[in-house]
Amino acid sequence: MSFFSEITPQQRLDKAVIGIWEHPKYTSIAGTMMVGERSVSNTIPTACTNGRDEWYGEQLIEAVTDPELRFVVLHENRHKIYRHMKVYEELWKAFPRLANKAMDYVINLEISDENTDGFAKMPTGDYAGLLDERFRGKTVQEVFDTLEEEGDDRDPIGRGSGTTGDQNTAVGFDDHDFAGAGELTEAEEKEVELEIDQALRQGQIAAGKLGASGGLGVDKLLEPKIDWRDVLREFVQSTCAGKDFSTWSKPNRRYIGSDIYMPSTLSEQVRELVLAVDTSGSVADCVHYFLSEIAGICKAVRPECVRLIYWDHMVQKEEVYSTLDLEDLPKSTSPKGGGGTQIEPVCGYLKNNRIEPQAVIVFTDGYLGGSWGKWDHPVLWCVLNNKDAKPNNGKVLHINPLDIY
Numbered sequence: 001m002s003f004f005s006e007i008t009p010q011q012r013l014d015k016a017v018i019g020i021w022e023h024p025k026y027t028s029i030a031g032t033m034m035v036g037e038r039s040v041s042n043t044i045p046t047a048c049t050n051g052r053d054e055w056y057g058e059q060l061i062e063a064v065t066d067p068e069l070r071f072v073v074l075h076e077n078r079h080k081i082y083r084h085m086k087v088y089e090e091l092w093k094a095f096p097r098l099a100n101k102a103m104d105y106v107i108n109l110e111i112s113d114e115n116t117d118g119f120a121k122m123p124t125g126d127y128a129g130l131l132d133e134r135f136r137g138k139t140v141q142e143v144f145d146t147l148e149e150e151g152d153d154r155d156p157i158g159r160g161s162g163t164t165g166d167q168n169t170a171v172g173f174d175d176h177d178f179a180g181a182g183e184l185t186e187a188e189e190k191e192v193e194l195e196i197d198q199a200l201r202q203g204q205i206a207a208g209k210l211g212a213s214g215g216l217g218v219d220k221l222l223e224p225k226i227d228w229r230d231v232l233r234e235f236v237q238s239t240c241a242g243k244d245f246s247t248w249s250k251p252n253r254r255y256i257g258s259d260i261y262m263p264s265t266l267s268e269q270v271r272e273l274v275l276a277v278d279t280s281g282s283v284a285d286c287v288h289y290f291l292s293e294i295a296g297i298c299k300a301v302r303p304e305c306v307r308l309i310y311w312d313h314m315v316q317k318e319e320v321y322s323t324l325d326l327e328d329l330p331k332s333t334s335p336k337g338g339g340g341t342q343i344e345p346v347c348g349y350l351k352n353n354r355i356e357p358q359a360v361i362v363f364t365d366g367y368l369g370g371s372w373g374k375w376d377h378p379v380l381w382c383v384l385n386n387k388d389a390k391p392n393n394g395k396v397l398h399i400n401p402l403d404i405y
Contacts (some may be wrong), residue, residue: 008063008323009040016069021400023119031199032081033073035192045171046127049076051085052184060173064123071111071120072173075129078107081196086189088140089342090238095144098116098152100143107133139227166381202404228382228399229293234378235395236273236297260311273303273355274377276346278364279337280312283384286404290382292330292364299326307355310335313340313369315349340369347373366391 007015017038036052044057049387061069074132079085084103088388092099102179108131135143174283186238252382277287291308298306306326308319316337321329350357359378366381366389379394385401 009056009058012061012069013038013040013073015057016066016073020070020077020120025114028203029077029081029200030206031203032077032196035080035195037201047072047078049085050184051080051083051244052188059233060127063125064173066120067115067118067121069305070126071115071122071129074111074120075104075173075256078111079103080118080192081200081222082107083193083196084140084288087234090234091144095148098144098147101130101147101152104130105132105143106138106140109133109136123173124181129173141227141229141230151171197361228397228403231397232293232299232380232382235361235397236294236301236359239378239380260372271303272305272307272355272357273298273301274307274309274313274341274350274355275310275358276360276362276364277335278312278341278362278365279310279316280341280365283363283365283377284335284370286384286401287335287363288330288333291333291405294361295326296330298323303358307357309346309349310336311343311346312337313342314345322342341365341367343368343373347375351376360394362394365389 020026021033036054037047038054039056039059041055042058044055046060047056048053049055054073056072060072064072088099088103108122108129111120112131115121122131125175134146138146169295199246220246275291276288277283279287294306294331303325304323306321308321308329308331309315310317310319317335319333324381329371341364343364346362349355350360357377360375361380363382365386366383366386372381372391372393374392379391381389381394382399383389383396384390384399384404387398389398390396
């Protein structure tokens with residue numbers, strides 16, 4: 001009989017949540033523990049989240065100690081804070097086992113480092129999780145790349161967190177419910193993201209009142225460890241390829257060294273991708289680095305053409321590249337412009353010239369002299385060094401200039 005049989009699994013789970021909520025070091029994330037629902041299930045063996053709600057298996061709860069259960073709860077909560085279910089959705093669809101493992105390696109190291117006092121401990125035995133010092137300070141994509149290069153892809157349909165190399169009989173403690181995440185509507189996803197962001201900011205204020213010991217330093221949680229290149233790649237892949245990744249198999253080895261994970265072939269041809277590059281301000285210094293990343297992604301997606309538009313207060317120049325020319329894009333392009341900054345002329349240019357791209361990527365510092373424009377196509381705003389920029393359309397990717405080189 002379990003030592004904890006005198007209380008129900010749900011009561012043990014609630015106790016773990018309350019313990020985290022009340023601990024001074026977790027003041028900064030306490031509010032995020034209230035986002036979504038948290039319940040016990042007798043149909044899942046471990047624990048999982050869909051990015052909003054969390055489920056914990058009865059067997060798991062009964063098998064682990066209180067510190068271990070707190071670790072598992074922190075782990076699921078961290079997936080939610082980092083928006084893993086959304087950011088790495090397409091990567092998971094293609095390589096579920098490796099994507100799961102990469103996310104777990106990153107999170108488990110963080111939580112372990114936070115709990116040298118033993119408040120939360122990594123589960124051991126049958127529910128042991130993944131921990132590897134090699135991945136300290138690495139992003140999910142960097143860990144994924146290493147695992148793939150090492151040939152750790154023997155089970156492409158494998159389960160969640162898995163185990164360390166010498167624990168092949170363990171079941172791990174965590175699965176990621178990407179299928180459930182896909183069931184959330186866009187409005188629900190935005191609501192969850194807003195709730196988490198607000199909770200973190202309120203937690204930051206509360207932790208500040210408690211002094212140096214009042215929290216984890218919520219800044220890193222408000223700015224999760226997500227490489228801007230990963231988000232850019234996700235947008236291009238999902239938007240331009242129509243999110244049809246069900247037929248993916250092994251990645252094309254030709255692109256492994258370039259940090260690109262795409263199928264050898266795509267089921268449908270991508271028509272056109274528009275890159276609208278702001279040539280004013282600080283953006284000019286980073287253009288070639290940004291375009292190098294775009295070129296690498298496009299080599300795999302293989303659009304019929306990439307239309308590069310340089311703009312400031314007007315469209316200054318247009319360059320068109322075919323699939324065969326993409327490799328030369330960063331070297332051959334010649335930016336033009338440098339005056340004021342208004343995006344409306346780009347929208348008008350596309351409309352007047354009847355340009356119908358599958359997606360538009362705008363690279364700018366976000367200091368616009370007018371509106372954010374009206375778009376008839378999916379748009380990703382890649383905003384450099386301006387956290388206050390809040391476009392009222394499309395998706396937004398904020399980029400730290402120190403991370404672009």
